């Protein structure tokens with residue numbers, strides 16, 4: 001156990017800065033190096049955190065030899081950064097969701113991590129929100145009886161939001177893995193986005209413990225009218241034999257159980273969610289038994305579900321898990337959906353999905 005773990009952060013955009021600030025604020029960590037290919041972002045980060053700076057992640061990592069290699073680049077860069085983390089001798093790699101853009105890359109990341117024994121954490125940090133934890137506590141208390149269904153919806157598109165939804169649905173289901181999924185997708189306006197996605201995807205998940213998952217993500221997902229801020233229009237919950245409980249990312253939590261109804265506040269907040277997320281990395285580095293709640297194995301189970309939903313949307317039918325072979329799901333789904341226009345569920349989605357069917361937009365604005 002070390003007094004202080006040395007950290008390199010790569011990709012000093014929005015999430016890289018969140019991570020670096022949270023590491024710096026925690027006395028168990030020291031930001032010893034920063035990296036970005038963008039000179040202005042690199043200089044701004046270096047003047048804030050000091051340490052080694054550079055545009056080449058491998059050079060920075062080999063110069064610092066960090067305990068923690070953290071990267072917050074866009075989702076097109078994953079296995080390349082994992083290789084650098086391993087080569088630098090880091091004991092833990094922390095990176096952003098989604099795990100990868102396709103199963104070819106995701107399975108390579110899994111293989112590299114398993115072969116190296118390096119611990120890995122994926123940033124599904126919403127679960128630290130007080131409202132997310134309240135729902136988990138209600139489920140764990142038994143107040144819902146036997147949970148038989150978990151559900152999640154988000155207005156944002158797949159590569160941004162589905163990874164989060166599935167992670168919290170799995171958590172509420174008792175961390176079950178999936179046996180099979182069946183999905184559908186529509187619209188290709190976001191196929192060439194930096195977070196390439198179908199405009200709308202939905203499906204069913206059969207978890208190994210018998211719990212059913214129902215998920216919808218994107219332009220056709222139902223509105224969450226209780227929440228104003230568009231990116232936080234997400235609803236994740238659990239139904240059991242004796243009640244239900246759900247969290248709204250931007251609007252607190254509520255439950256109905258045999259004891260009556262209850263509700264409370266809470267809103268996704270990076271400033272509140274990042275410190276405990278980072279602290280749990282120190283705990284895991286200190287003690288192998290204190291596995292991080294956002295560990296890679298858990299994130300990968302969710303990632304496989306997302307990729308299987310894409311395969312089902314392309315090929316039809318149910319897709320069994322775990323996946324046995326690799327594919328470029330997002331590339332293939334993009335070709336499958338090319339030219340298709342999504343139908344919106346709510347006028348609130350129109351500006352985020354400008355390529356949606358114009359007829360429907362018109363009808364909804366009347």
Ligand SMILES: NC(=O)c1ccc[n+]([C@@H]2O[C@H](COP(=O)([O-])OP(=O)(O)OC[C@H]3O[C@@H](n4cnc5c(N)ncnc54)[C@H](O)[C@@H]3O)[C@@H](O)[C@H]2O)c1
Pocket residue numbers: 010011012013014015016035036037038041055057072073074075077096097098123124125159160195
């Ligand atoms: N967990 C969450 O709540 C959450 C929220 C937003 C975004 N994200 C995820 O975080 C990741 C980053 O998103 P962001 O919004 O911070 O993006 P961003 O565009 O603000 O930052 C990415 C940075 O990476 C840099 N970069 C790109 N290639 C590089 C390379 N080879 N070496 C070094 N730097 C490189 C870019 O110059 C940029 O500064 C994405 O995967 C996104 O899905 C997660």
